[in-house]
Amino acid sequence: MKPTHELILGGAKSGKSRRAEDLAAHWLAGAGGRSAVLLATALAGDDEMAARIARHRRDRAERVPDLATVEVPVDLPAALQAQDDPQRLLLVDCLTLWLTQCLLPPPGAAPQDWAALEQALLQAVQAARSPLVFVSNEIGLGVMPMSPEARRCVDALGLLHQRLAAACDRVTLLVAGLPLAVKGALP
Template sequence: MHELILGGARSGKSRCAELRAAHWLALPGHSAVLIATAEAGDDEMHERIARHRADRAVRVPGLATREEPRALAAALQAESAPGRLVVVDCLTLWLTGLLMPMHGAPADASAESEALLAALAAARGPVIFVSNEIGLGVMPMSRQARHFVDELGRLHQRIGAACARVTLMVAGLELPLKGAR
């Protein structure tokens, strides 16, 4: 069963996905991989990524990690298998890297989103997506920021429609939006 877990910064969304992975891994013959989409552009982000790696290794020791900031559809296709849970953390950073890359020109977010949705439809095992819900506040002032909010909202709607379960995390609490557990 596929799931989209949304929430604000420090809402507990990644922890929720890790808990789902830990439960999955407790079942005989199951494996799990996390596709991390973060890209380190400065020293603080390097440290943050290293801390997340170390913390995840303690919390969910059987969870493998693949770092893929751009080619998410291809990574999902490659990692999906029967008996294997794929956790994608997170769509927000992936879309940021596409629309506002540190190097090179922006990618076609619509085409990349289509490829990701096709990979999800073809997935041979369950997939959990983690993403920031950023559309609850005021409309941003800059054109680029408004475009990003719009694109992320569209992506969330499409991924949410394709998933059997959608969960909103607030203050570490799960609020089921679709397909209650």
């Protein structure tokens, strides 16, 4: 049986991560022998982001204590392949940060071949035996950004969302903490 893959989209503080964590908790409460791993993509580039990451870690540990975490700021496709297991749910939070770090690497980091990474991600999704949950920001509803770099990120993220949505069984939009089924039925 093919595992279920879900893409969760929404704006800032819409409840995306909480929804994904709830799915992981439900998975863990199911049949014995299951595990769940969060593939966390955020890099702490400044003090505020470091504090935000620390807060997310504490909150997750309280809400879903059995959810393991692996930090994956760049090579997400390899991490999906390495963690792949039919008894392990993989939760990626978040694609927006991952894409931004790939397209606009922090000072001193090597530039990434975005086309190759995106293709590798889509191949990893197609081959995955694990159920997958992806969290990402829906940023296509706002105004067009002023800088060429920001426009490049918005365009690339929109295309990634379209391609990933085609590969997923479910797409859910979160608005004010409420899930709206875009593709497939809500569990």
